[in-house]
Amino acid sequence: MKTQRTRAGEMYDVLVVGAGPAGLTVAAGLARHGVSCLVVERGEHPPAGAHCLVVQAASAAALTTVGVDVAAIPSSAPLRRRVFHVSRHTETRPLSAPSLVVGHDGMTQLLSAAALRYGAAVETGADVVGVHQVGGLHGDGHVQVRVHSRDHPTLGDSNGAHSTEPRSGRADIRRARWVVVCTGTDDTLTRAMGLDWMPSHPRPVRWLGVNAVVTGVPGLGPEEEHIFHGPHANLGLLPLPTGGHRLFSVAADQARPPRDAGEFEAFVRRITGLPATLSEVGDLWRTRPGSGRAPAARRGRVLTLGAARRRLPLPVQCLNAAIEEAVHLADELAGVVHGRRPHHALEAHAVRHGRAAERLISEAWRMVDYATTPDPEQWLAKPR
Numbered sequence: 001m002k003t004q005r006t007r008a009g010e011m012y013d014v015l016v017v018g019a020g021p022a023g024l025t026v027a028a029g030l031a032r033h034g035v036s037c038l039v040v041e042r043g044e045h046p047p048a049g050a051h052c053l054v055v056q057a058a059s060a061a062a063l064t065t066v067g068v069d070v071a072a073i074p075s076s077a078p079l080r081r082r083v084f085h086v087s088r089h090t091e092t093r094p095l096s097a098p099s100l101v102v103g104h105d106g107m108t109q110l111l112s113a114a115a116l117r118y119g120a121a122v123e124t125g126a127d128v129v130g131v132h133q134v135g136g137l138h139g140d141g142h143v144q145v146r147v148h149s150r151d152h153p154t155l156g157d158s159n160g161a162h163s164t165e166p167r168s169g170r171a172d173i174r175r176a177r178w179v180v181v182c183t184g185t186d187d188t189l190t191r192a193m194g195l196d197w198m199p200s201h202p203r204p205v206r207w208l209g210v211n212a213v214v215t216g217v218p219g220l221g222p223e224e225e226h227i228f229h230g231p232h233a234n235l236g237l238l239p240l241p242t243g244g245h246r247l248f249s250v251a252a253d254q255a256r257p258p259r260d261a262g263e264f265e266a267f268v269r270r271i272t273g274l275p276a277t278l279s280e281v282g283d284l285w286r287t288r289p290g291s292g293r294a295p296a297a298r299r300g301r302v303l304t305l306g307a308a309r310r311r312l313p314l315p316v317q318c319l320n321a322a323i324e325e326a327v328h329l330a331d332e333l334a335g336v337v338h339g340r341r342p343h344h345a346l347e348a349h350a351v352r353h354g355r356a357a358e359r360l361i362s363e364a365w366r367m368v369d370y371a372t373t374p375d376p377e378q379w380l381a382k383p384r
């Protein structure tokens with residue numbers, strides 16, 4: 001990622017914490033409205049590119065309003081249909097609007113290029129460890145942000161502010177009128193601010209994925225995702241723009257989800273009932289899906305966005321919800337910064353997206369329940 005150095009002592013209109021898709025989208029949107037904006041990212045580079053991202057049509061359209069054309073990413077490929085397999089039954093369903101499958105790295109590069117083009121600064125290798133609000137919502141009110149950076153291992157204690165665990169060394173201070181926290185599923189900072197999630201009860205279910213080249217599964221075409229339903233587990237095969245497939249599954253513990261990439265082949269054979277073989281198998285990731293919403297999305301001049309505020313049981317929904325929310329928040333906050341909107345417009349934004357998050361979370365859990373049903377043939381009886 002290209003970065004631009006921060007100017008010492010500068011008061012930014014907005015400081016964004018986290019340079020994932022959500023943070024970079026909000027930065028591009030703000031900078032495009034002439035808002036001075038600094039993004040602070042703890043990684044030296046954008047987050048590792050293990051995730052392939054499915055950008056839904058509505059999110060791609062929202063991104064065009066912040067000057068980002070996802071289809072321009074060289075490694076992007078359209079996804080036009082889903083093919084469902086239940087027992088011996090196969091059904092193809094076209095998507096009403098095609099999604100785009102894109103690499104995480106390509107996506108991050110495109111978004112950061114847009115943010116920089118509109119004048120935002122991006123500082124990497126800098127961990128935000130605390131925020132301290134000074135002077136309320138009017139006049140000279142602003143936020144002091146403590147940043148622990150490898151270049152500048154300086155500065156002092158939090159002085160009663162919200163801060164993460166004490167660290168050795170010192171930090172720099174950055175100043176901004178507003179702060180937007182886009183730290184994804186890392187909730188350290190939001191928890192320190194008292195914006196902790198209220199997690200739902202965990203279920204005995206795993207969400208897992210791996211990239212591989214698949215043979216022995218007939219009929220896998222380009223531009224289509226195949227989803228096999230077995231008892232207690234499903235298996236998806238998503239074609240990657242760079243070749244091969246992303247294999248993913250929601251599996252109940254009864255389905256004995258694979259514990260490593262080596263076990264994945266046997267799992268694929270079991271769910272598909274086909275003599276599948278896998279080659280060029282990448283790293284397996286496994287996680288227990290969870291969800292939760294913080295009691296608020298705002299503390300004074302500090303706002304939270306995307307997965308930082310709620311986590312979804314299914315990651316694709318999480319990404320797309322975060323992008324759409326980021327685009328809207330950039331519009332609202334730019335209006336507030338320029339004095340065209342009252343700051344309580346931000347509350348309305350939070351309430352609207354909070355309700356949307358609730359709906360999305362319950363829909364995602366419904367999909368998890370269906371994916372892990374002991375009797376997938378129920379699907380055949382569903383009205384369509």
Ligand SMILES: Cc1cc2nc3c(=O)[nH]c(=O)nc-3n(C[C@H](O)[C@H](O)[C@H](O)COP(=O)(O)OP(=O)(O)OC[C@H]3O[C@@H](n4cnc5c(N)ncnc54)[C@H](O)[C@@H]3O)c2cc1C
Pocket residue numbers: 017018019020021022023040041042043046047051052053054055126127128129182183184185186189246285306307308315316317318319320322
């Ligand atoms: C294992 C896994 C697989 C996934 N696979 C897919 C997939 O196949 N398809 C799909 O569409 N989605 C997938 N997702 C989801 C997708 O990656 C996320 O929805 C998306 O990255 C969310 O974007 P974000 O900007 O909200 O958070 P993130 O991308 O997590 O970005 C948050 C950023 O904040 C930074 N940060 C955190 N704390 C601090 C701090 N204190 N100071 C400075 N920086 C900080 C982090 O380093 C990170 O760069 C997957 C997620 C996971 C975890």
